Amino acid sequence: MLPTGSRLHTAADFAAVLRHGRRAGAGTLVVHLWNRAPGGVPTGTARAGFVVSRKTGNSVVRHRITRRLRPLVRRHLTHLPSGVDLVVRALPAAANASSADLGHDLDAALRTAARRAGTPVGHGTRP
RNA sequence: CGAGUCGGUCGGGCGGCCGCGUCGGCCCGGGACGCACCUGGUGUGCGGUCCGGGUCGCCGAGGAAAGUCCGGGCUCCACAGGGCAGGGUGGUUGCCAACGGCAACCCGGCGCGAGCCGCGGGACAGUGCCACAGAGAACAGACCGCCUCCGCCACUCCGGCGGCGGAGGUCAGGGUGAAACGGUGGUGUAAGAGACCACCAGCGCCCCGGGUGACCGGGGCGGCUCGGUAAACCCCACCCGGAGCAAGGUCGAGAGCGCCGGUCGCGAGACCGGCGUGCGCAGGCGUUCGAGGGCUGCCCGCCCGAGCCUGCGGGUGGACCGCUGGAGUGUGCCGGUGACGGCACACCGAGAUGGAUGGUCGCCGAACGGGAGUGCCGAGAGGCGCCCGGGAACAGAACCCGGCUUACAGACCGACUCGUCCG
RNA sequence: UGGGGUAUGGUGUAAUUGGCAACACUACGGAUUCUGAUUCCGUCAUUCUAGGUUCGAGUCCUAGUACCCCAG
Numbered sequence: 118m119l120p121t122g123s124r125l126h127t128a129a130d131f132a133a134v135l136r137h138g139r140r141a142g143a144g145t146l147v148v149h150l151w152n153r154a155p156g157g158v159p160t161g162t163a164r165a166g167f168v169v170s171r172k173t174g175n176s177v178v179r180h181r182i183t184r185r186l187r188p189l190v191r192r193h194l195t196h197l198p199s200g201v202d203l204v205v206r207a208l209p210a211a212a213n214a215s216s217a218d219l220g221h222d223l224d225a226a227l228r229t230a231a232r233r234a235g236t237p238v239g240h241g242t243r244p
Numbered sequence: 245c246g247a248g249u250c251g252g253u254c255g256g257g258c259g260g261c262c263g264c265g266u267c268g269g270c271c272c273g274g275g276a277c278g279c280a281c282c283u284g285g286u287g288u289g290c291g292g293u294c295c296g297g298g299u300c301g302c303c304g305a306g307g308a309a310a311g312u313c314c315g316g317g318c319u320c321c322a323c324a325g326g327g328c329a330g331g332g333u334g335g336u337u338g339c340c341a342a343c344g345g346c347a348a349c350c351c352g353g354c355g356c357g358a359g360c361c362g363c364g365g366g367a368c369a370g371u372g373c374c375a376c377a378g379a380g381a382a383c384a385g386a387c388c389g390c391c392u393c394c395g396c397c398a399c400u401c402c403g404g405c406g407g408c409g410g411a412g413g414u415c416a417g418g419g420u421g422a423a424a425c426g427g428u429g430g431u432g433u434a435a436g437a438g439a440c441c442a443c444c445a446g447c448g449c450c451c452c453g454g455g456u457g458a459c460c461g462g463g464g465c466g467g468c469u470c471g472g473u474a475a476a477c478c479c480c481a482c483c484c485g486g487a488g489c490a491a492g493g494u495c496g497a498g499a500g501c502g503c504c505g506g507u508c509g510c511g512a513g514a515c516c517g518g519c520g521u522g523c524g525c526a527g528g529c530g531u532u533c534g535a536g537g538g539c540u541g542c543c544c545g546c547c548c549g550a551g552c553c554u555g556c557g558g559g560u561g562g563a564c565c566g567c568u569g570g571a572g573u574g575u576g577c578c579g580g581u582g583a584c585g586g587c588a589c590a591c592c593g594a595g596a597u598g599g600a601u602g603g604u605c606g607c608c609g610a611a612c613g614g615g616a617g618u619g620c621c622g623a624g625a626g627g628c629g630c631c632c633g634g635g636a637a638c639a640g641a642a643c644c645c646g647g648c649u650u651a652c653a654g655a656c657c658g659a660c661u662c663g664u665c666c667g
Numbered sequence: 668u669g670g671g672g673u674a675u676g677g678u679g680u681a682a683u684u685g686g687c688a689a690c691a692c693u694a695c696g697g698a699u700u701c702u703g704a705u706u707c708c709g710u711c712a713u714u715c716u717a718g719g720u721u722c723g724a725g726u727c728c729u730a731g732u733a734c735c736c737c738a739g
Binding site: 119120124125126127128130131166167168175176177179180181183184185187188189191216 | 262263264310597598599602603604638639640
């Protein structure tokens with residue numbers, strides 16, 4: 118589990134990011150990126166949340182996807198500017214994707230989303 | 245050795261790096277509180293408490309955590325009672341907190357057997373249904389056949405015999421069907437038939453014996469045979485309040501309203517702070533005539549009772565408790581055929597909240613697939629061994645238990661049955 | 668968490684008390700035509716799965732699978 122300050126907590130948080138954020142997809146997942154404070158007022162650290170639909174698989178499959186995504190997202194979270202919310206939505210194809218696949222797709226999706234949002238995003242150090 | 249039955253246990257292991265949650269210890273910082281001290285500052289120290297951070301340590305998914313099919317605990321709402329309706333269960337005796345669960349036994353069916361399977365009460369309380377086929381299907385029926393009698397015709401070795409038609413008798417035989425006035429043998433008869441007899445099967449009643457009981461064994465009598473379906477309606481016996489941890493509780497916030505104080509204003513009033521209550525508007529029904537609620541539906545009766553219902557708008561939508569120590573787990577002894585019960589000792593084994601219990605890498609690794617073949621056993625098939633590949637099933641706590649059902653790669657242990665061979 | 672519903676040819680729907688699974692469209696094959704369209708004929712079902720009751724199950728019972736809906 119990510120630290121409390123780095124997580125999205127309520128349905129309203131998720132709805133705001135999915136509604137207003139920039140979207141970018143890559144193979145197994147879709148990334149939504151939204152800056153809560155565009156004026157530049159720092160409102161805390163970057164936060165992240167995960168969405169895995171029931172169509173993806175049963176509970177074991179869904180939980181495994183979240184567990185694999187969590188450390189991948191954690192690496193990016195420290196490089197995101199404060200006030201940025203991130204929602205990672207896993208597609209059914211993620212059910213039988215390895216961690217390397219997910220990490221590759223996450224990097225690509227984050228790059229395009231950040232370019233569209235005009236937010237500078239530092240690259241996570243990937244092996 | 246092969247084939248199989250039942251019960252039980254486990255359900256990948258080790259390590260490196262990174263990471264998460266609860267609880268506890270230590271350290272640091274902060275908030276309010278209490279106490280103490282003085283140089284009387286919103287100061288310093290101490291104490292417990294709350295929050296945040298760091299660090300160390302313990303522990304951290306399952307046999308089904310699943311489906312949510314039953315039964316309970318817990319919480320709230322309730323509850324004088326009666327009748328009808330509704331739902332559930334269905335051999336007997338036990339076990340259990342309870343159950344639709346479990347055990348043993350009975351009955352029926354299957355299997356050579358160990359064993360397995362069964363919604364397994366009632367069809368003389370009543371109603372309904374039994375298609376098609378078939379002559380006839382529910383207090384049945386004469387199509388073919390068999391037999392008797394009558395009429396006509398033909399043949400005749402004069403004894404009869406055959407054909408057609410009609411009137412009857414008959415269910416033995418054929419054929420239909422899931423099911424056809426019980427089966428075999430005889431007596432009897434024109435031919436037949438429980439019409440009669442013997443044995444057997446089955447039904448009902450009675451008696452004796454065994455068993456707590458379901459039921460079993462034996463004997464006698466009776467009428468002579470009397471279908472199936474209740475997972476069709478139904479009858480009988482027994483059981484059944486409702487909702488659910490988003491239950492429910494504590495604290496905080498809150499719009500509106502009321503009161504008090506302060507500031508501004510000549511004033512109406514506006515703003516700020518504190519306290520209390522817990523919102524406003526519209527419509528309908530109702531407080532003697534009783535709305536509404538009370539074991540869900542209906543009726544009778546009884547009780548509570550001043551609010552209730554609908555629509556529109558607004559506020560809060562936070563934290564904590566409940567939350568894990570329980571019909572708990574393990575071992576031993578005792579009672580019981582067993583389910584289970586009793587006693588003693590030991591142990592604490594997850595508590596998340598967009599939701600932790602992991603991510604990644606390396607090594608070892610069962611099933612399984614392929615190969616070399618002849619190292620060992622064997623007549624052979626094959627087995628053990630060797631090499632390569634391969635890499636672990638079903639599945640994730642969400643208040644907690646007892647079951648049931650369903651999914652599941654495999655491994656191991658115990659008891660037993662059948663077959664073959666050897667002694 | 669609680670409750671309800673559906674599943675039948677490729678698709679959309681029928682099937683009285685249990686008794687021959689029906690209709691329309693599509694697809695395919697054939698006929699008609701010089702060739703097409705139209706028309707006509709024919710073919711296409713494990714009634715979601717497994718088990719049971721019954722002589723007999725789409726229908727009744729039990730268990731499961733998939734999908735959909737409602738309330739908080």
